[in-house]
Amino acid sequence: MKITNHWVTPIAEFDLALPQPMRQQLMALLQRKEADRDKLSESSPDFFRFMQSKQFYASTHYNLFSEANQHPEKNAILSFELLACNAYRQYLRQALNIEQADELKLVGRCFGNVQITGGRTFPHYHQSVDHVLIHYLDIPDHNDPELGKSHRHGTHALLLQDPRGAVNYPYWEKVLSIAPCTGKTIIHPAYVWHETNPYRGQGTRMCLVVNFQIASHSYIELHKELRF
Numbered sequence: 001m002k003i004t005n006h007w008v009t010p011i012a013e014f015d016l017a018l019p020q021p022m023r024q025q026l027m028a029l030l031q032r033k034e035a036d037r038d039k040l041s042e043s044s045p046d047f048f049r050f051m052q053s054k055q056f057y058a059s060t061h062y063n064l065f066s067e068a069n070q071h072p073e074k075n076a077i078l079s080f081e082l083l084a085c086n087a088y089r090q091y092l093r094q095a096l097n098i099e100q101a102d103e104l105k106l107v108g109r110c111f112g113n114v115q116i117t118g119g120r121t122f123p124h125y126h127q128s129v130d131h132v133l134i135h136y137l138d139i140p141d142h143n144d145p146e147l148g149k150s151h152r153h154g155t156h157a158l159l160l161q162d163p164r165g166a167v168n169y170p171y172w173e174k175v176l177s178i179a180p181c182t183g184k185t186i187i188h189p190a191y192v193w194h195e196t197n198p199y200r201g202q203g204t205r206m207c208l209v210v211n212f213q214i215a216s217h218s219y220i221e222l223h224k225e226l227r228f
């Protein structure tokens, strides 16, 4: 009997220790973006009207990488873009055995996820992209009374769901739980359904998220905006 495993779901987990000044700048940037959330109708009026007409909620319709020049933290943004891209290329090499990882043209969007006590990220996946990088910029220290109840417990744990659908057997461990801490960085395929436990700590918890799409070495490079 020959058995091979197919269609694996590679999840990368590693520490990315940002220089403290760079980290502080990115935190200040995310706090400012958070304060500007109500200005979506001014910054992206077409998207805002569409969102209202379809009655859906979106709070991060921006791209820190493309708007870097508009911020005093430009150098910190560019440094993070470099680190994120290098990490993603390493992921592609190791996880998918892409020998041409350094040649690939990448496109992407970077945005923040800022939450205070009681907040959580509801279940979702990232449509229209290939992979997602999450960097925990600041997870304030906290005592979590539920920590250790099970591997799924824990303040603001990231929960990633088995993408295989309703398989009957084996049915165990269909949730991968990753405990957050400052500096932890995760890369996962964009189609993986995920969410977080509520954040029960004090203070503001901040993440940077990058949506990556590979724009070369595939059919996507042939796409063009249509004339009609």
Ligand SMILES: [Fe+2]
Pocket (backbone or CB within 6 Å): 124, 125, 126, 132, 194
């Ligand atoms: Fe996400």
